[in-house]
Amino acid sequence: MSVSRHDTEYDVCVIGAGLSGLTAARELARTGQRVIVLEARDRIGGRGFTVTSDDGTTVDVGGQWVGPSQHKILALLKELDIETYKQYTQGKHLLDINGRQTQFTGSIPKIGPAALLDLQRVIWKVDRLARSVNANETHISEKLAVLDNITVAGWMQRHVFSKTSRAVLTAAVNAVFAAEPEEMSFLFFLQYVNSAGGLMPLIESENGAQDSRVVGGMSNVAEALAEKAEQHGAMILRNSPVTKVFLKADHVRVLTADNVYGVHRVIVAMSPRDANRIDWQPALPIAKRRLMKNMPMGSVIKTIAIYPTAFWRQQGLSGEMVCDREPLRMCFDATPYSKNGEPTHGALVGFMLGKEARHWSEQGPEKRRAAVLNQLAAYFGDKAKQPSDYIEKDWCADEWTEGCYTGLMPAGLLSQYGEQLRKPHQRIHWAGTETASEWMGYFDGAIQAGERAAAEVLSKL
């Protein structure tokens, strides 16, 4: 294959066209920088991905919700003239843990008074501890390092007394991180909570991170943002995985399969895990390499079952279910709406999370579909077994992210290598939602990180 060289055509190369990279590209392009964005996939949007079912329904198989305190994504949607609509939460939610099924409304699950008191105490304690850490601070003091040396599971064993509240918290950790409490450091968990402004904003639908959905889906947002960047002259190339980056004294060379781009600065806008797959020459500092190698992604398979109507609503159910069973650990109403605000179909979105996702990733689509529909039928009735369409996305098997929603820090990583998260290395700058200090792991954080990396680059050019 012939290799062509573009030595001086661009000032900045942004690697990755998720919301973070597209934000950085737009910010730089509008100040007159010559920007090229290289995206590995044949589509842009990364972990935000909308697909269309056989009957024309659009569904998000990646991220889908936005919340009222996520100011960056809300501002972007407003600018792009993209509307949101509220997550359906009317009716009763289902909780099925420790072999006991209950129905409840609002955000407080129906559990015994002792468990409820314990749960409220633990939420208060987590919030208090989260306020004492700073998601913007990656230098970890010796005092805080103690919290980094234990996992969330280890902390729960010591501080959560009731079996029920422990199960509810485990379900919450599964839901928020697509991971088990054993998989991450307690300090990382606290930073994540801090970056979202508390535990409840992460967990809640109404007024929380699951408050609203985006009309037309998240791929639309990426496409509209890319268009803005292109209007300012940015060049966005799909099907262009970056394989190698050479850091030179006065420029950087970025290699794809068939091109070499010589640029002044590079923004890497992807998870640390993804960035680890690029061949860096000369090698990045050892601490940065350790961080990238040891920050695994969460594990999630997302399923969407589409029905002629949202039949569970007639039964007084919201469609929201949280359980400690398999394959799904939770599901929500995902009914799509037409432009005039009427539901076009019914839909239930389900999540296989953490170890269940890893297990079911190996089982194949047929087995998964049958198990999901059987489980939905157990909660919502036999109609759930007959969807008009069924769509799933196994993010564990995804070539580019190898899991989702976001990068996780196991015990010890943050205190040892956290400083490397967003620290530029020579002409390389780091974006991606994992590097955000507000709403890290979310679209909002992706935008914040993209803006921060663009500002860093501008201050150097």
Ligand SMILES: Cc1cc2nc3c(=O)[nH]c(=O)nc-3n(C[C@H](O)[C@H](O)[C@H](O)COP(=O)(O)OP(=O)(O)OC[C@H]3O[C@@H](n4cnc5c(N)ncnc54)[C@H](O)[C@@H]3O)c2cc1C
């Ligand atoms: C199932 C699921 C549910 C989620 N739910 C929500 C939600 O409800 N709300 C919310 O706010 N967030 C949610 N998220 C998280 C949200 O999607 C991410 O935080 C956000 O999309 C991250 O954006 P990013 O730009 O930082 O990274 P990405 O979107 O991952 O973008 C990185 C890009 O880099 C590309 N890339 C990787 N390697 C290379 C390479 N070598 N060369 C070139 N390009 C490369 C990738 O293809 C990708 O396009 C969810 C994610 C998933 C998967």
